[in-house]
Structures are given as structure tokens and as C-alpha cells.
Amino acid sequence: MAKSAEQEHPTKAFGWAATDTSGVLSPFKFSRRETGEKDVRFKVLYCGICHSDLHMAKNDWGTSTYPIVPGHEIVGIVTEVGSKVGKFKVGDRVGVGCMVGACHSCDSCDNDLENYCPKMVFTYSAPYHDGTTTYGGYSDVMVAEERYVVRIPDNLPLDAGAPLLCAGITVYSPLQHFGLTKPGMHIGVVGLGGLGHVAVKFAKGFGVKVTVISTSPSKKKEAIEHLGADYFLVSREPDQMQAAMGTMDGIIDTVSAVHPLLPLIGLLKSQGKLVMVGAPNRPLELPVFPLIMGRKVVAGSCIGGMKETQEMIDFAGKHNITADVEVIPMDYVNTAMERLEKADVRYRFVIDIGNTLKSA
């Protein structure tokens, strides 16, 4: 008979889980494995709320295994390390993002791209090597293999740094991979939410010119004055869009709702690249003529490998890049999810696990 969540592993753990497609979260007792020889165990202090957590809690993608403890922007302090762990020690400030495992023997893994490994294991709601299901960071303790743990630079606050573990790497990786970081380039960022606002900060950190493309004129002031964007384009204003045609070297598109690609492709210069990091759940229309006439590219990107995640966090440390966060107590999480659904947050909720997650 299958063991219960509380009994399947030797050490007690506590968190909040969704138990059905309503996505409503509530207190949940479960357990974590012993700290293995390659494992790092840490007390969770904060966990960011990613829009994926909302999708998964409601099983929007059909891949959720209930009960599901979401959370893949997890930060805290190391309490124990396995005998073969070399990079971390007790007391270190660390984080875990979207992955906790991969095959380590395929081309992708060999190239430090665990994120593209066909056997990559997600931090929550995924089958782990030991046959159990992974539980994420809306919980008091986390255990992960050293390879999947990153050090958080001393100068980065843990609460505002947590969202970098998913949002940060998700935009940093394609900026680098598609060569969009050369000073003097002009990069567009579509959508100003969790991913978008961090994309603006990283792009400015690279020294490029940034235009935010958004449907909401009300976000303009903040985009320019607070986030440091150079320009703001309202995508519903045809005159503004027309004037900006053919001006961008690259665009990072963070919007996950279905939306037209033609205007965005038009904003690109020749040889420009449109990189999708949001994933609409229905196909989009691809106008082929403009791709051909301008040798333009539409590409996708998904988080990043562990090596580049550490590199991204170190870059953030060097340039003082953190997310703009609203820190909330654990029991506010369901309200936070409702607000997230309406994009009512500037720009990431972060759960104060350390101070407010109390076991019953």
C-alpha cells in the first residue's frame, strides 16, 4: 500500500498544498527525504509565487499530481549538507528554482542545459528518482541535490531575490543566448509582470536600450521612472507601434495570453529575434512573409541551466538587481492567487515562510 505523504520519507515537513483543481491551498503535513550524500538541506525563509504555481494548482496544463505543494523560487539558510557536498556549508544563503533533477548523461546535461533534458525533474508535482512526487517551496524545509542549489550573493536580500530563481533566469538566459546584450542594442519587453519587470532590469544591467510594450498605459510612469525603461509603447496605439517599426534588435515576450505576433515582428529590425518566454496554451498565428523578408526569427526559451542560473544570480548581485515584491504571510496565499489571476501585483508576491508558516 502506498505510504501517505507524511510517512513516505523519514523527516517531517509542513507546507500548504492544493488538493484539487479549485487550486485552493491549505495546511498540509508531509515529509522530506534524509539528507543524502549529495544533498543540501535548508530552512526555507521565503518563496516567490510564480504564475506557473497558479496554473499548476488548478491543473491548467493537465500535468498536476495532487496534493501539490507549489513554489519554485525558494530561498533560505543551509542547515545540513551531505558528505559529498563541496560547494555549500551550514549557514549559507541559498536558493532552489524550477528543477531538482535531470539525467546527467544526455547532450543537454553535458552542456549545462539541464533545463532541456528530456528527463528533467520539476521542483514540484513531478516524479523523482526515488519514485516519490516532488514537493515545492511553500514549505518549511527543502532538500535538493547540490547541483540544483545556487548561492545567493550576500548583498541581495532573500525576499526580493527569491523571484530571480525562476523569473530572473527565464529572461536572463534568452537575453544571453540570443545575443541581445550588446551595449547599443535596442530590446523590447512585452508584458510588464513578474517576468517583464525583471527583464527590464536585466536588460538595463547589460547596458541596452529598453522599450516596454504593454496594453496598459497606466504602467508607463512606473516603467520609465522606477524600472528604468527608456521608452514605453502602448501596443493598442497603432501610431505608436507604426513609429517604432523596424527599431528593435530583439524582443522578450513574456505574455502568456493569446496575442498577435505580427505587430511584434514588425517592431524588429532585419535579422531581429522575437523570443517567447510566456507560453500561450493555444497556437498563435505566424505571418511568414515578414519573417522571410527581414530574416527574422521567432524562438522560445525555458528557464536556464544551473550554471547559468548561478551566473545570473551573481550578475544580479553585482548590479543590485532584485524583483519588486509584495511580501505576504502564508495564510494570505489564496487571496494572493486571486489577485495574481487579475495581474494585481507589482510585480511578484513572495511568501514570508520563515515568519508566518506555522504548523498546526
Place this chain on the structure above:
Amino acid sequence: MAKSPQEEHPQKAFGWAARDPSGILSPFHFSRRENSPDDVTVRVLFCGVCHTDLHSIKNDWGFTRYPIIPGHEFTGIVTKLGKNVKKFKLGDKVGVGVMVGSCRSCESCKQGLENYCPKMMFAYNSIYHDGTKNYGGYSNMVVVDQHFVLRFPDNLPLAAGAPLLCAGITVYSPMKYYGMTQAGKHLGVSGLGGLGHVAVKIGKAFGHKVTIISASPNKKDDAIKRLGADAFLLSTDPTKMKAALGTMDYIIDTVAAVHPLGPLLGLLKVNGKLITLGLPEKPLELPIFPLVLGRKLVGGSNIGSTKETQEMLEFCAKHNITADIEMIRMDYINTAMERLAKSDVRYRFVIDVAGSLSE
């Protein structure tokens, strides 16, 4: 009052033109400009029939200016030189492809990428610097700026080499730009027509394993035995398509009809690239999840620069790559167009212009 095509320029010329969206071509008297100091006159010997010619004569894309003389894969002999022309001499074997002019001053032109100049002028249907309309290679002679004339290598036959001027460069350029020149990769070629069959030959010359992806099972034999493809994947066979998931580094998609991109994206490995070259009439459906989960990309490409086109011709000469052609007389052109509409040609019609075009 606007001059007639016959009177517009000082040099008499003759060709076949379409006068309306029926696309029916028939004899047409017109004229060519006097050679400016940079112009070369080419007596046309052969001209390939590109699918774009068919789209254009029928005004499929809505921007045809009638009367239209198509033809942008033509080869011939230099018969007259403008006084500044140093690149060529009389009697040289040359070819002209899709481009005959560009602005020469924008970023793209300055980088030697005339094919991406926003003012690039096509061999036919575009308006030239002098305000007159260009007429293409289904004609006895063409006057072209030397910059856009290509030297034809000696061992490259003028008839079977003509289609390289569009089909050849259209597949060669993206293979270079998207990094396909490193040998040993797996290249998929979707669609086996004018572009596709040349893509197989160039792909093999680059040292790749080449799989043809096609909905027509009757093309398999030819693909493997004659063109040298390594494998043939029937896109309508779900079992075969499933077995081929995640096996290709690149796919060159030459299919012009509207078709689903999802299955092609599935065939790509992580970081795989789908290069779309066909020009469908409507947008295609692009599923985003496979792009994101595999860091895959869909990219376009438009012919190639003049420098690259010359390089491509030398490459094809070195590797003995020519198109597989069916030579036709000028007066067969309307039948050829009907057959082309049904993909009934292996794999390019080439008009024996000098041998059959008579007033």
C-alpha cells in the same frame, strides 16, 4: 502621358507577358533602357520557371502590376557593356537572379545584404531607379546593373544551373546563416519541389544526413535513389513521424501551401531550427509550447546577397550541383504553369529562351 512599354525605352525587346490575373502568357513587345555606365546587357539563353512566377502572374499576393514578364533565374551571354563595367567582358557567361537593384546606402546594403534592403528591386514587377517597371527573364535580352550580375563558372551548365539563381541561393543562404555548414548534422527537407530538391543536394554537399519530409509517397524512390537523400519520412504516417521526433538539427521548410508547423517542430532536437522559405497566402499556426520547452526557433530567409549568390554558384560548380530540369519551349509555358500548379515537374521547368523565343 505615360509611354507604352514599347516606347518607354530606346532598345527594342521581346518576351512573353501575362496581362491579367488569368495568368495566361503571350507574346509581348516592349523595350529596355539604354545601358547606363554600370549596366550590362545579357542576351538570355535560358530562364527557370519559379513558383513565384506563377504566384505573380496570377496576382496571388495582390501586388502584381500588369503586364508582367516573369523570370528571375536567367542565364546568358554578355552582349553590351556600359562604359564603367570592369567585372565583365563581351561573351562572358552570366546569370541574373531575383534582385536587380537596391538603395546601396541603408544599413543592410552597407553590410552587403542587398536582399534585405527595404527598397530592394526585383527582376520583375518592381519599379526601378528611373521610375519604370522591371521586366524579367522570359525575354530575349535584359539590361542589368553589373553589381547584380553573377559570373557563371565554366563547368556549370547554363540550363541546369539557371534555377540555382533563385532556388539555389534561397536554400544556400539560410544554411550558412543558421549555422548548417558544420558537417555531420541531420537536416530535414520539407517539400520536394524546386527548392527542396536543391536543398537535398546542397545539404549532402555540406556533409549532412538528409531526410526528406513529404506527403507524397511516390516521391520516395526518386528522393533516395536519384537525389541521394538518406531517408524519406512520410508526413502522413503517424507512426513514422512519432519515431522521428527529436531527431533533426534543422529543417528547411519549402512548402508554400498553408500547413501545420507543430509536427515539424516535433521532429527537431532541442535548439533545433525550422527555416521557413515557402510563402503561404495566409499566416501559419505556431504552437508556442514546443518552442519554449526545446528552445527551438522558426526563422525566415530571403534569397541571398549578391556576394553570397556568387559564392553559391562557385560552391555548386565545385560539387557538381545543378537543378533537375525539364527543358521547354517558350510556347509551352502556359501548359508548364498548369503543371507547376499541380507540382507536376521533376523539379524545375527551364525555358530554352534563345532556342524558342521568336517574334
